[in-house]
Amino acid sequence: MAGPERNSRHARIDYGLLPGLIGYQVRQAQIAIFRDFTANLADHDMTPTLFGTLVLVEANPGLKQADLARALQLDRSTVVTVIDTLEHRGLVERKRAVDDRRSNAVTLTNAGERILTMLKPLVTDHEARLVKDLDAGERTALVAALGKIFPDRR
Amino acid sequence: MAGPERNSRHARIDYGLLPGLIGYQVRQAQIAIFRDFTANLADHDMTPTLFGTLVLVEANPGLKQADLARALQLDRSTVVTVIDTLEHRGLVERKRAVDDRRSNAVTLTNAGERILTMLKPLVTDHEARLVKDLDAGERTALVAALGKIFPDRR
DNA sequence: ATTAAAATGGTGGAGTTCCAACAATTATGA
């Protein structure tokens, strides 16, 4: 109960107005989450974007790249790179879309299905660590509040 | 009250397990926030990282680059680039640290002080848009919940 | 039916970030 001593040898700094900014708090959380995600899935060389793409393609076989871009808020040119990566790994395939000759229909390969089945429990573990200090109500409120930030995002 | 019609011509897709993942929700919110931030401050060519750096240097004159890296969860090499950018714009200065010859002491220039004074109201406007659909209790709970995600982040 | 506008996948270039390695300096331990 003595003074504000710290064992840390690092300077304790003044964060100014940053802690009051939602943008700052979301960014800091996102950095920490990304770090834990990639560390936990390092054996599979997987990022949140690649994983999210696999999930969306599984749930929507034949999904078009532009739909993927909108769903993940990525540029269409970024999706080109993402699908290239997954295709080179043999996890997805580009097929010609029958209803629109501009589009590619993206589907999971069998290998993609297998990998995704392996990844899901690892992501569940990662998520459990994220929320380990939150009770169910806090979790629900967090998701609800995040969803109200720019609800018209596209 | 008819069926689930939509005026959108875009495919409504199945997001699978993504909406239940905190990591996904934080990422999507962060993308939307970053987009609004940079659009709102486009005249000043300012990013959240550059702004956060200016705020921390103002609040902690003579801050060392390594402390900045820890505070913003950036790699030390990234901070080199960030300070280079701000120094080239004449907003900060590197000085030799008197107590540790390995370190640089970073300070704001007068121009940096002036710019930061101009930026703060713009960031306040941006923040107001972020939280416009949240009441005070939701805001507080959001910040508290985000702070409980990897509270030992460094 | 024809023309104008919008959407799609893709390329090239740029910005931001990380990691691995390095020399210089400081801190720690035997």
Next chain:
DNA sequence: TCATAATTGTTGGAACTCCACCATTTTAAT
């Protein structure tokens, strides 16, 4: 003390993402 550890700023290389632009194709408007 003195040898070893750790820390600091920096560089070079890579990964991820965006923007501007393009040709092809589809949609909308006249």
